[in-house]
Amino acid sequence: MSILDREHIVASQSYNRWLVPPAALCVHLCIGQAYAFSVFNLPMSKLIGITESAPDDWKLTELGWIFSIAIVFLGVAAALTGTWLDRVGPRKAMFTAACCFGGGFLVSAIGVATHQLWIIYLGYGVLGGCGLGIGYISPVKTLITWFPDRPGMATGMAIMGFGGGAFIASPLSVWLMDHFKTATDMGVTATFVTLGIVYFVFMSIGAVIVRVPAANWRPAGYVPPVQARKLMTDQTVHVDQALKTPQFYLLWWVLCLNVTAGIGVLGQASAMSQEMFPGRISPQAAAGFVGLLSLFNMAGRFFWASTSDVIGRKNTYFVFFALGILLYAAVPSTAHMGSVVLFVLCYGVILSMYGGGFATIPAYLRDVFGVQYVGAIHGRLLTAWSVAGVLGPVLVNYIRQYQIDHGVAKADAYTITMYIMAGLLLVGLLCNLAMKAVHERHHLDTQNQPAQ
Amino acid sequence: MDGPDVRKDYTVQVVLAWLLVGIPLLWGVWKTLLNAMQLFQ
Structure with missing residues (x-):
């Protein structure tokens, strides 16, 4: 797994830093899907009854916990893995996020196929939630390092992707469920499998593209401000x-x-x-x-x-x-x-x-x-x-x-x-x-x- | 000549990478805007 390590992704002098924002967007556009998870709630409440909820179907209140668990684990994973991420670099972190987030969908597909809600809690909620947390913070430091002249704009571009991911996920999920739907199946299982694979591939592309700058690299023509703003420091706080x-x-x-x-x-x-x-x-x-x-x-x-x-x-x-x-x-x-x-x-x-x-x-x-x-x-x-x-x-x-x-x-x-x-x-x-x-x-x- | 050739390769990669993320994002924004128009109809 050495190709994932930080020392293998140090950029050459001619590397174009404008490749890093789309690499980050590859991750954030995928994990932004979380905002659109509610499109699955209604279909998943009719997996047995198909046309309407059967007594053994899951209730919307039970399904609502999937998103809540994912958001809680987003925070937990981001808090616990931040130090590890700074050490191993963005590629390993982004690939880990791809495995967790894509894997979360695949595990959830098993949960839907076997009608076991706890598997979905574990799949999308816990595993997917960890993917959300690791994926969310993985490109941030890299972007700030590549764009010392415009750190706000650089991180803004990536985090904009998290807001925009739902725009893609919502119509895509509805289209996939319609495509896979039959008289006896709501199409959720196949949709989860498809999304798991697509998100894994898309996020992995981001991991392949991303690079870290060489030590002491600076953008051409960039001179760090001599007179720093009041709050700004050129020092490091552990x-x-x-x-x-x-x-x-x-x-x-x-x-x-x-x-x-x-x-x-x-x-x-x-x-x-x-x-x-x-x-x-x-x-x-x-x-x-x-x-x-x-x-x-x-x-x-x-x-x-x-x-x-x-x-x-x-x-x-x-x-x-x-x-x-x-x-x-x-x-x-x-x-x-x-x-x-x-x-x-x-x-x-x-x-x-x-x-x-x-x-x-x-x-x-x-x-x-x-x-x-x-x-x-x-x-x-x-x-x-x-x-x-x-x-x-x-x-x-x-x-x-x-x-x-x-x-x-x-x-x-x-x-x-x-x-x-x-x-x-x-x-x-x-x-x-x-x-x-x-x-x-x-x-x-x-x-x-x-x-x- | 090595340097400029490498830079040209990255330029193509930059364009492709932005298209990769830009096309789905614009598609999603377009679909959302169409939906949002109902608010003012």
Whole structure:
């Protein structure tokens, strides 16, 4: 397996660094499928009954756990494998992610064929979830190293792929299930097998393409800034040391609160739009609204991360939180005004900043802790995503239900939620404002710790 | 002459690699946009 090792993928002088973003996209476009997993829920609830759910068919509530387990293991795998990944390099990590993610589909196919839900929990949830986590963080450090002049844009391109993967996976999965469907089979097993093989091959192509730059390589004409920005360091903070700094926990909350606000809305967008505009937004139009939000989510990852290269990470997050507070506070008014366009625009910008938060955080970490352990630190920070993935939807759903149970009209049931989201963003704003450069006692040189 | 030839090879690879990821992504975005149009109809 030596061809997977870091020392075998050191690029030649003439290697074109613009090959690295598509290599990263090969992975992120595949693992972004996770956002589209819900397309399997309904077919998998009718595997026995075919036309309608039979008593022995799986319930939607049971199937919902597959995605939840996968997201939890995304966070766990990213946190646990970050240090290993920094050591072995991107090719081995990307190939491992391909084996886990593709393998997760194949194991799940066995679970569908034998109608054993625990096998799917184990396959897509645990194995696939580990593939998600390893795949998500695997190209980040490599991209930052190749693009020291534009780290935000580079990681933004890759992480944009994670947002865009669902656009491909959703229609592709539906088409495959239609293709394989028979009078006695929903076509899910064959679809899982096909997707497992396709994703494994596509992600492996990324692993083949990717290279790491030679030591001390710099882009032609690039001169590191002499006058560094306030938060930026040219020093290295070891991952274990980073966990002892207040900056890590401030950034953890910055990410967690930004994601909590966005993910709660994204998960409830369809129902929310129909309930806030009763009779005006149909279920079909609501599905279009969800698609549009996903587009803003994807585009925001590239736009905001690239913008952060110009205005700085702290300023970018300031915009996320300050503008987010204003927009969340404005959403109930757009509903009262009956303006669908303003409503869509508010949520579009909010979701662009949700995606932008994901895409900008690796460059923020690089600025604050240096590039050497950024993969490992990023992996640990992604536990904030797992927490937000539970917190956001729970907040939106439970507060809505509480409001309705206490006699509030459905159209107004989200008003309090929006104000609470704005409050969460205010806390995030304060955390971001508290960010300052890491004290030099945490720097690797002053600690005399061994480099990897 | 070795250097420029190698660079040319990478240019082709760069174009192919971007097509590999760009075509499916644009297809997905197009399908999503078509779906999203229903919101304003």
